[in-house]
Amino acid sequence: MATYTSSEKRGLGGAFFDALGTFYRRRWLLGYFIHRQVTRSYRRSYLGLTWAVLGPLIWVFFLALIFSHVIGIKNRGVEGDPTLNFGLYLYCGLLPFLAFSEALNKGLNSIRSNSGLVQKVVFPLEILPFTNAIASMVDKVFGFGALLIMLLFFGRTLHWTLLYMPVIVVLQLLFILGLTYIMAVLGTFLPDVGEVMRPVIRGMFFVTPILWPPDRLPESLSWIEDYNPLAYLVNAYRDLILAGTLPGALSTLYFALFSVAIFVLGFALFVQLRPRFADHL
Amino acid sequence: MPAISLRGIGKKYRIASSKSLRLREILSFGKKQHSQDFWALQDIDLEVQPGTTLGIVGRNGAGKSTLLQIVSGVLQPTTGTVEVNGRLTAIFGLGSGFNPEFTGRENAMMNGLILGMDRRQMLDRFEEIEAFADIGDFIDHPVRTYSSGMKSRLGFAVAVNVEPDILVIDEALSAGDAAFKKKALQRMYELRDSGTTVLFVSHSMGMVSRFCTDAVLLHRGHLIASGTPDEIVSEYRDVLEKAQGQKVTKNAERDRQLDYTIAHEDEDDMPDSPNGAGSRESRRATGEAEVLGVELLDENREPADQISAGSDLTVRVRARYARAVQQSSFGVVLRDRSGTLLFATSTNSENVSLGARSEVEVVTVDFTFGVPLAPGSYGVEATVTGDGDRLLGQSEEKTAFEVVAEEHEVWGLIQVPTTVEVHGRDPEEQGQAT
Numbered sequence: 001m002a003t004y005t006s007s008e009k010r011g012l013g014g015a016f017f018d019a020l021g022t023f024y025r026r027r028w029l030l031g032y033f034i035h036r037q038v039t040r041s042y043r044r045s046y047l048g049l050t051w052a053v054l055g056p057l058i059w060v061f062f063l064a065l066i067f068s069h070v071i072g073i074k075n076r077g078v079e080g081d082p083t084l085n086f087g088l089y090l091y092c093g094l095l096p097f098l099a100f101s102e103a104l105n106k107g108l109n110s111i112r113s114n115s116g117l118v119q120k121v122v123f124p125l126e127i128l129p130f131t132n133a134i135a136s137m138v139d140k141v142f143g144f145g146a147l148l149i150m151l152l153f154f155g156r157t158l159h160w161t162l163l164y165m166p167v168i169v170v171l172q173l174l175f176i177l178g179l180t181y182i183m184a185v186l187g188t189f190l191p192d193v194g195e196v197m198r199p200v201i202r203g204m205f206f207v208t209p210i211l212w213p214p215d216r217l218p219e220s221l222s223w224i225e226d227y228n229p230l231a232y233l234v235n236a237y238r239d240l241i242l243a244g245t246l247p248g249a250l251s252t253l254y255f256a257l258f259s260v261a262i263f264v265l266g267f268a269l270f271v272q273l274r275p276r277f278a279d280h281l
Numbered sequence: 282m283p284a285i286s287l288r289g290i291g292k293k294y295r296i297a298s299s300k301s302l303r304l305r306e307i308l309s310f311g312k313k314q315h316s317q318d319f320w321a322l323q324d325i326d327l328e329v330q331p332g333t334t335l336g337i338v339g340r341n342g343a344g345k346s347t348l349l350q351i352v353s354g355v356l357q358p359t360t361g362t363v364e365v366n367g368r369l370t371a372i373f374g375l376g377s378g379f380n381p382e383f384t385g386r387e388n389a390m391m392n393g394l395i396l397g398m399d400r401r402q403m404l405d406r407f408e409e410i411e412a413f414a415d416i417g418d419f420i421d422h423p424v425r426t427y428s429s430g431m432k433s434r435l436g437f438a439v440a441v442n443v444e445p446d447i448l449v450i451d452e453a454l455s456a457g458d459a460a461f462k463k464k465a466l467q468r469m470y471e472l473r474d475s476g477t478t479v480l481f482v483s484h485s486m487g488m489v490s491r492f493c494t495d496a497v498l499l500h501r502g503h504l505i506a507s508g509t510p511d512e513i514v515s516e517y518r519d520v521l522e523k524a525q526g527q528k529v530t531k532n533a534e535r536d537r538q539l540d541y542t543i544a545h546e547d548e549d550d551m552p553d554s555p556n557g558a559g560s561r562e563s564r565r566a567t568g569e570a571e572v573l574g575v576e577l578l579d580e581n582r583e584p585a586d587q588i589s590a591g592s593d594l595t596v597r598v599r600a601r602y603a604r605a606v607q608q609s610s611f612g613v614v615l616r617d618r619s620g621t622l623l624f625a626t627s628t629n630s631e632n633v634s635l636g637a638r639s640e641v642e643v644v645t646v647d648f649t650f651g652v653p654l655a656p657g658s659y660g661v662e663a664t665v666t667g668d669g670d671r672l673l674g675q676s677e678e679k680t681a682f683e684v685v686a687e688e689h690e691v692w693g694l695i696q697v698p699t700t701v702e703v704h705g706r707d708p709e710e711q712g713q714a715t
Contacts, residue, residue, distance in 0.1 A: 029394040
C-alpha cells in the first residue's frame with residue numbers, strides 16, 4: 001500500500017534523492033512523455049518522424065549551399081582547413097547552441113504550460129523539465145545525424161573522435177538539465193524573467209564563437225570564450241566532428257564540474273520549491 | 282488507521298488587486314501593505330475511515346475544491362498536517378490531461394501512467410477501459426476528433442479502472458449523457474461497495490444523500506458540521522436560507538422565490554421537496570422494526586437510480602425486527618416529486634405472508650413492478666406494519682430514482698399501455714379522407 005504524508009518534513013538531501021528515484025520509478029511515464037514531446041510537432045504531417053531527420057538535412061544542405069562555390073559567398077575559409085564548407089562549420093556550432101536556447105525557452109514555460117497536470121493531478125513535476133531537456137537533445141541527435149550525412153555527401157572522412165561524442169553529450173545534458181530546472185523555477189515564480197531571457201539568449205549567440213572562429217578573438221577579449229560554457233561545447237563539437245581532435249583535458253574537466261554543479265543546484269532548487277508551484281499558477 | 286487524517290489544515294492566499302501593487306509592496310520591504318490575506322480554509326480537522334463515502338457540501342467558494350486539492354497533495358496547506366494512507370486517485374475535471382493530437386488509446390495510457398499505474402497494468406486493463414468508455418473505433422483516432430462527452434467517458438473510464446484505495450471526485454459526474462451517467466454511477470457504487478474510500482464534492486443534494494455514508498458542510502473555509510448526509514443536507518439548506526435572510530431588497534417576494542428556485546434547483550433528481558415531506562406519513566413508528574435499506578434494482582437486477590420508462594423496477598426492502606412478531610407486512614409507497622402518492626402496495630395486499638419472525642431477524646423483500654411513468658424524479662418509501670395496521674417501522678428517507686424516456690415522449694403523469702386500432706369504411710376511402 002502506497003502511503004504518503006504530504007506534510008512530512010524531509011531533509012533536502014532526502015527529497016533530492018527521492019526525486020531522482022522518481023525518474024526510475026516512473027520511467028514509463030518519462031518514456032511516453034519524451035516520445036510525445038519529440039513526435040508532437042510531426043503528428044499531423046504525412047511523413048511523420050522522418051521530418052526529424054529530413055528537416056535538419058534540408059537546413060544543413062541550404063547552409064552548405066549558401067557558403068559553397070555554387071552561390072559564391074564562400075567567405076572566410078575556415079581557419080586551418082580551407083577545404084571545409086563554412087556552412088557545415090556554422091551548423092556544427094549551431095547544434096549545441098540550439099539545444100541550449102530551446103532548453104532555456106521551454107524550461108521557462110515547462111510548469112506554466114502544464115498547469116492542468118500541476119493543479120489537477122498528483123504528478124511528479126520533476127518529470128516536466130526533464131522531458132523538455134531530453135526531447136530537445138533527442139531532436140539535436142537527429143540534427144547530428146543529418147550533419148553526418150552531409151559530411152559523407154561532401155566526401156569528408158568521419159573521424160574516430162566521433163566515438164567521444166556521447167561523453168560530451170552526457171555532460172551537455174547535465175548542463176542543460178540544470179539550466180532547465182533553474183528556468184522552470186524562475187519562470188513559474190517570476191513570469192517576467194522570460195522577457196529578460198530572450199535578449200540574453202540572443203546575446204549569447206553572438207558572444208559564442210558560432211558565426212566567428214574563436215582564433216579571431218583579440219587577446220583582451222579572450223575571457224568571453226574562456227568563461228563561456230557554451231563556447232566550450234561549440235569548440236568540443238567542432239573538434240570531435242570536424243577536426244578529429246580531442247578537446248583540452250583541463251577545459252573538459254572544468255566543464256564537467258560546472259555541469260554537475262549546475263545540475264545539482266538546479267535540481268535541488270526545483271525540488272525545494274516544487275510544493276509551492278500550484279499556488280503560483 | 283484512518284484513510285485520511287487532516288489536522289488543523291489552513292490555506293492562506295495573498296490577494297492583491299494588481300501585480301503592480303504587489304510589486305510596490307515587495308519593494309517597500311514590508312513597510313506598506315497593499316494585499317490582504319485570505320484564508321480559503323481554516324482549522325479543518327477531519328478523519329475519514331477506510332470505506333467511507335464522504336460528501337463535501339457547501340456554497341461556491343466555501344473551500345470544497347481547495348480541500349480536495351490539499352487531500353490529493355496538489356496543494357500544500359499553509360498550516361496543519363495531511364496524512365493519506367493508500368493509493369489516491371483524484372478526478373478534477375475529466376480528460377483534462379488529454380493531448381488532442383494523440384489517439385484515445387495513447388492518451389488513456391498516458392493518463393493511467395500519470396495516475397501512477399504501471400505500463401503492464403494498463404495494458405492488462407485496456408480491454409476493460411475500452412469497454413467502459415464505449416467509444417468504438419474512436420479509441421484509435423486523435424482526441425481532437427472527440428466530442429466533449431467522449432472525452433469525459435474515456436477520462437472516467439481510466440480514472441475508475443486505476444482501482445484506487447481513495448477516490449477524490451470534484452463534480453466530475455456532471456458531464457455526459459444519461460446513459461453514461463448511469464454507468465458511471467453504477468461503477469461508483471461498485472467501488473464504494475468494494476471498500477474504496479470516496480471523497481465527493483457535489484452541489485446535487487440528491488447525489489449526496491443517496492450516495493454518501495457521511496457528509497461534512499464547509500462554510501467560508503470552516504468545517505461547520507459533520508454527520509449523516511441527511512443532517513448535512515438540511516444544515517446546508519439552513520445556511521442557504523440564512524444567506525437569503527441577509528438580503529433586503531425592494532422586490533423581496535420575487536427575490537425569495539428566486540432564491541428558493543436556486544437553492545432547490547439541484548433537487549431535480551431528488552424528490553425531497555417540502556410538499557413531499559409534509560405529506561409523509563404522520564404516524565409515528567413504534568420502532569418494533571427497523572428498515573435497514575431500500576435499494577432499487579433495474580430489470581437486470583443491477584443497482585440503479587435510473588429506470589427507463591415502462592421497464593420493471595425492483596424495490597428491495599431490508600428490515601430488522603427489534604422484537605418477535607406474529608405477523609407483519611412490508612409495504613412500499615411510490616411518490617412523485619411533489620409528494621403525490623402514485624402507487625402503494627404491501628406483502629399483505631399481494632397476499633404474501635411473512636409469517637412469525639423472531640427478534641433481530643433480518644428479512645429482505647423484493648417488490649417488482651412496472652414503472653409506466655413520465656420521465657422525472659420519483660421517490661420510494663418503505664414501511665413495516667404489524668397486526669392492526671400498527672406502524673412498526675419505516676424508512677427514514679425516500680430513496681430517489683429517475684425515470685428516463687426510452688422510446689417516445691409521455692404526455693401527462695403516466696404512460697398507460699395503449700393499443701390503437703383504426704376503423705374505416707374501407708382503406709382507400711380512409712386514405713382520401715385524410
